[in-house]
Amino acid sequence: MSRTVLRVFRTYGLRGVAALLLYGVVLRWVRWLNRILPSGRRACPACGWEGFSFEPLFHETFFRRGARCPRCGSLERQRGLFLFLQGHLPARLAGERPFLQLGPDRAISDLLRGRSARAWGLDRRPFGDVRGDAARLPFRDGAFGTAIALHVLDYLDDPQAGLAELSRVVAPGGTLLLQVPRIPGGAPRVRCVIARQPIWRFGDGFEDDLRALGFEVSAENPGGAATPGDRARYGLESKPLLVCRRAP
Numbered sequence: 001m002s003r004t005v006l007r008v009f010r011t012y013g014l015r016g017v018a019a020l021l022l023y024g025v026v027l028r029w030v031r032w033l034n035r036i037l038p039s040g041r042r043a044c045p046a047c048g049w050e051g052f053s054f055e056p057l058f059h060e061t062f063f064r065r066g067a068r069c070p071r072c073g074s075l076e077r078q079r080g081l082f083l084f085l086q087g088h089l090p091a092r093l094a095g096e097r098p099f100l101q102l103g104p105d106r107a108i109s110d111l112l113r114g115r116s117a118r119a120w121g122l123d124r125r126p127f128g129d130v131r132g133d134a135a136r137l138p139f140r141d142g143a144f145g146t147a148i149a150l151h152v153l154d155y156l157d158d159p160q161a162g163l164a165e166l167s168r169v170v171a172p173g174g175t176l177l178l179q180v181p182r183i184p185g186g187a188p189r190v191r192c193v194i195a196r197q198p199i200w201r202f203g204d205g206f207e208d209d210l211r212a213l214g215f216e217v218s219a220e221n222p223g224g225a226a227t228p229g230d231r232a233r234y235g236l237e238s239k240p241l242l243v244c245r246r247a248p
């Protein structure tokens, strides 16, 4: 813990340390509530966990409440994607073109493999099946039927290069599932700094970039047919999932 505090202090200063300490208090409080209160107020569709509250997520100079599943570690966006895929994919995916997940999530990987899909996870860190850079994907053209990149482009030095790579590896008739932080307005993208980290946000022009790469784009609700009550129970967010389909 002390090494983590030192690292956060060096990088983010006193504000980061204050956020980390408060996060630790809230995390212990949430875990205690989950032990003593009746379960069922919140539920994870990915792993079946039920409890009083999802756990907070520490993010350098702030923390987000009700974010992470205590059992499988899924976040809001991953639970939404899980429901979307569960509702849209056939029961068996054997023989279908493979799936690529950038920044792989265990719940999504388990869902795909449970349906006999061939699925690859790529990460810069040693967390996936393949270690690599999203801006230089180590796969041949058209290798995948579906590529998934939730909040990946926002962290790249050159998101346009990452998008071009994703487009390159999606086969004709394939689908690219994207989620990025949005800004109002027509600019394709704007770089800003959050928690001292450079991050891209994407305007309305982002859809034009996707269409220029040959995709038909629709913004869909990641929770699918979940009712408002279920959305709160599953801890979903309201950000749309960009479903980009390429003509066969």
Ligand SMILES: [Zn+2]
Pocket (backbone or CB within 6 Å): 044, 045, 046, 047, 048, 049, 069, 070, 071, 072, 073, 074
């Ligand atoms: Zn879970």
